[in-house]
Amino acid sequence: MLHSATPILRSADRPAVPAPKRLALLVGLLAASLAFGPQAAAQNAARTFLGWQSGPDGVLQVTTSDGRYLIKPYAADIVETSFVPRGQQDTGTSHAVVLAPGQVAATVKEEAGRVQLATGGITVTVEKKPFRISYAYKGRPLVAEKRGYGHAGKLESIEFALDPDEALYGAGARAAGMNRRGQRFTLYNKASYGFGKTAAQMGYGIPMALSSRRYAIHFDNPQSGYLDFDSRHDGTLRFETIGGRKTYQVVAGDDWAQVMDGTTRLTGRQPLPPRWAFGNFASRFGYHDEAETRAVVERFRRDDIPLDAVVLDLYWFGKTVKGTMGNLAWDRDSFPHAEQMMADFSRQGVKTVVITEPFVLTTSKRWQEAASKGVLATGKDGKPFTFDFYFGNTGLVDVFAPRAQDWFWNIYKELKAGGVAGWWGDLGEPEMHPSAARHAAGSADEVHNIYGHQWARLIADGYARDFPQERPFILMRSGYSGSQRFGMIPWSGDVGRGWGGLQSQVEISLQMGMQGQAYMHSDLGGFAGPVLDDELYVRWLQYGVFQPVFRPHAQESVAPEPVFREAATKALARDAVRLRYAMLPYNYTAAFDNSRTGMPLMRPVMFEEPENDMVPVGTIATTYLWGSDLLVSPVVEPGATRQEVYFPKMAGRADSVWFDFYTDKPHRGGIVETVRPVAQHIPTYVRAGAFVPLAKVVHSTSEYDGRELELHYWHDASVNEASGKLYDDDGHSAHAFEDGNYQLVRFSGKTRDGRLEIGLLPQAGARAAVVERRFALKVHNVGARPRAVEAGGQALPFTWNAERRLLEVSLPPLRQAPLQVAVTL
Structure with a gap:
């Protein structure tokens, strides 16, 4: 009507x-x-x-x-x-x-x-x-x-x-x-x-x-x-x-x-990336040949720095920066045994990621093929549209045309068959995109902003069709609303190697996470410029522990890999990498939460405390939440001896307490406090009542099985009840949770009548094998030696460190039955 x-x-x-x-x-x-x-x-x-x-x-x-x-x-x-x-x-x-x-x-x-x-x-x-x-x-x-x-x-x-x-x-x-x-x-x-x-x-x-x-x-x-x-x-x-x-x-x-x-829900959830994406990457612009690439990977092993991936920039398909883009095939002079090299790396738990670009130069080996098959954007005459830019005279793949999608995907598929495990899509804005170019979906200006989005989609669709059980790794410099649902991993681009470049990264990642792109990260150490600043490098890597992807990358004028830095810098960088690996169960659980709820890994302080009449919480980008329980304040000034940190009030609690992650010193929520940074790490805090699972450090995530973990709990009188969880699966199956091939352990904490009760409830999907896990429980902020620790009616041996106020106890194996631990305080 x-x-x-x-x-x-x-x-x-x-x-x-x-x-x-x-x-x-x-x-x-x-x-x-x-x-x-x-x-x-x-x-x-x-x-x-x-x-x-x-x-x-x-x-x-x-x-x-x-x-x-x-x-x-x-x-x-x-x-x-x-x-x-x-x-x-x-x-x-x-x-x-x-x-x-x-x-x-x-x-x-x-x-x-x-x-x-x-x-x-x-x-x-x-x-x-x-x-x-x-x-x-x-x-x-x-x-x-x-x-x-x-x-x-x-x-x-x-x-x-x-x-x-x-x-x-x-x-x-x-x-x-x-x-x-x-x-x-x-x-x-x-x-x-x-x-x-x-x-x-x-x-x-x-x-x-x-x-x-x-x-x-x-x-x-x-x-x-x-x-x-x-x-x-x-x-x-x-x-x-x-x-x-x-x-x-x-x-x-x-x-x-x-x-x-x-x-x-509106634009799509980010699928859980492969577990190796949470490890350390070796990357630079760029590794020139097979011998150099092998030597770099070997150097990580020799220096005992964990490594999960090596990233090859444009030299994998050409000896020169200009004139070769669009070859999209191994340069056999420089990489004569590329498939064997990747197989050798894989046995060491190291994946190979290669760069690809959507530009096919008229001087490249695929130009005639691309032009004859009609896979390029056209001009008004219907012929391939060509133009000059930094790398040469070029055409542009029309990722909106089905025949171009098939052509491009078949190249990826062939490279994958040879051993490539992940994809880096560069220049995908596209970096040069003349308005006169025409695509199957519209003019250049009409489709420009969704070009990278569509490019990621064709790769994701290819995996869903031809490798439906695998999680793709798709690193892209450009995208659009909803690009996260294709598994796209965004990064902030060619950031300058300077303190200003570091200072902008938290804001960029927080804002992108709020818009659904939870894996925004930066080239750790900075990319552009021949700057050798060891303090800047270390502080950037220490921040990288608490950003979604840990990937140092830079122009080769100054080595971005920690293995090539001087001894003191290398030692601090190694500590940062090892902490990243220790945090794998916590980080992977946060990633799982993102895949189910959309909550980003990096979260603004205002997510915890939306309003404060005294502190403009909505403008804070110097401190942020990492996952649900850690508060991080990167050091972004040279020679910093003082740093202001705002400790947010926790939702629903009259009293809020945050503990120093390294020293357990308490800090009261709702105030700005001046702290003193140290060289070994950046200021990091954990909320009272938090459960944080940590793992033994491994050489690569391929060695991780999650069967022996530390379970840290921060006890405080202000918290009567607490909860947390651990999520685990095989690390590579595309639909592990949906298919019931996963394990969960839910943690609970309750304080009453002088007793701290900690519960561990194992849960598993319908298709998951039973996993026996052993937890070394570490309860922080225990002010006096407990009178007893029990589980299942049996007394458990424990140690208590008076100076650190730390209770440690090895728990009985956890299989299918819940476990209740009682600490008599």
């Missing part, structure tokens, strides 16, 4: 903001404060409400004088709104969204001059006069369209009104400050060579805005444009694009965990 109303015309919007900066800011704040009130003005002076109808699919259609709004509920906390201008059809498809709409009950009602669509969480209110669309979550106002859809010059836009105190995050990978409000970001993926403390444009321009009010708006359109986070200081969030869909999704939640869950 169509419900109509008489069209009402509105007067023009508010007058322009005066020029002086202070007055402009005041006017902007006033405009934003009115956004949810009766003075919020019409979204568009010429837009009037004509009528509405709702269908059995739950979609609310609102007809206006200039088009139609289609409002679709996806879930209780997710709703989509599309505007279709008059005379157009909503024929666009999403490259980001995988969640199907209509899976939640929604009601539509009309009353008091408005139409409302309501789920169990989000309510969309369409005011008739003046016309306005606003969103609320469980009665809490979120955001409202301001002018809504508009068209000026060559850009179309969608505008929203912001609250004056609202902080904004998102827009992809940038180094622009944690709160990005006040800036306008270009949505055009572009590398930032040698960047330092700031970088306004990088390889991941994601059209998503997240708010401190705990909602996200995802603009479902990949075309080139801008995302304006109130750069005019008039209280406006503005998405601008050259064309395409006028569609966005609003995701809301009670807390940040729910927002992360919603955004990754």
Whole structure:
């Protein structure tokens, strides 16, 4: 049924903001404060409400004088709104969204001059006069369209009104400050060579805005444009694009965990990477030949530094940087026995990763093949489009064309058959992408931002089809919303080798994790520039222990591998690598959580404490949470002897305590404290009540079996009940959890009546073999020698270190039955 109303015309919007900066800011704040009130003005002076109808699919259609709004509920906390201008059809498809709409009950009602669509969480209110669309979550106002859809010059836009105190995050990978409000970001993926403390444009321009009010708006359109986070200081969030869909999704939640869950349900979860991806990588630009590559791997073994992968840059297919890109086959002069080399590495637990690029130079060995098979982007004449860039005269693989996808995948498949275990996709913005190039899916500017996304997809699809039981490793410099669902591992690009480069990395990774890309990481030590700074190198690697992928990489002018650094630096680097391996069970469990819930591995402090009247928690990027229980504060200044750390208050606890991970010194939550860094490690803390499983250090993750672990628990009187878990599987099967081929151990802690009770509950999937695990339990912060330790009614021998306040006890083997440990304090 169509419900109509008489069209009402509105007067023009508010007058322009005066020029002086202070007055402009005041006017902007006033405009934003009115956004949810009766003075919020019409979204568009010429837009009037004509009528509405709702269908059995739950979609609310609102007809206006200039088009139609289609409002679709996806879930209780997710709703989509599309505007279709008059005379157009909503024929666009999403490259980001995988969640199907209509899976939640929604009601539509009309009353008091408005139409409302309501789920169990989000309510969309369409005011008739003046016309306005606003969103609320469980009665809490979120955001409202301001002018809504508009068209000026060559850009179309969608505008929203912001609250004056609202902080904004998102827009992809940038180094622009944690709160990005006040800036306008270009949505055009572009590398930032040698960047330092700031970088306004990088390889991941994601059209998503997240708010401190705990909602996200995802603009479902990949075309080139801008995302304006109130750069005019008039209280406006503005998405601008050259064309395409006028569609966005609003995701809301009670807390940040729910927002992360919603955004990754919408665009897809990151599958669990292979376990070896959590080990140490040997990588540089680049290893020139087989002998050099073998020598490097051997050096790691000789120096007793664990290693899981070696990465080959472009010399694997050519002797020179220029002129050979596109060969995509082993240079047999330099790598005469590549397959044997990779097999030898594999027996040592070392995987081989090779670089590939989407450019096929006219001087490469595959040019004629690529041109004749029609796998390249074309010009308006239909012939392969060629252009010059740094590496030579080139064409570009059209990853959107099915025949090109098959051609490219068959190359990967052949290399995989020879022993390649992982893929590095470089220059995938693409680094050079002339507007005149045409692809099967549209012009260069229309598809530019999804080029890397589609490239990763064709590799992931190839694995799903031809190697369905394997987890791919896909390292990419560029991507888009939802790229995580292809198993893409992003990195921040060619960062400068300097302290500024290190300083920007936490912010970049935190922001990307909030947008679903939880494995964003950096070239440890920095990439660009002939800088030999051992302190910088060590501090970067120490930070790398607590970032998603541990991969030192740099130009070869200064060796990025720890085995080539001087003795003192090598020793500190070795300690960092070994700690990374010791933390494998904790890190792998955090990765499992990400694959199930979307919670990133690196989490902003505000995830723990969303609001604080005294401390701007929403702007903190110097300290962050690693997984659910560790708090990390990297050292990013040379010669640092003092460092300020904010210890967040823990949700739901009146008293919050954090312990130094290395010394067990307690720190009270809710305060900023000045700490003194030491050379051996960066400041790291663990929450009271945390369970942290640690492993024996192995030469590579291929030797890891998780059968003998340390289980650390940080006891404190402020924690009456605690929980944690350990996740484990074979480390390589693509759907281990879904197939029931996994093991879980759930930990619990309870303090009452002078007793600490620690429970271990083993669980396993239907197809999992029974695993016997032995835990060496280490309880921290035990102030006096316990009177007894028991398990299953039997007394257990234990040791207690008075100086360290540490209780240690070896537990009975854990198989299928739960184990309850009682410590009489």
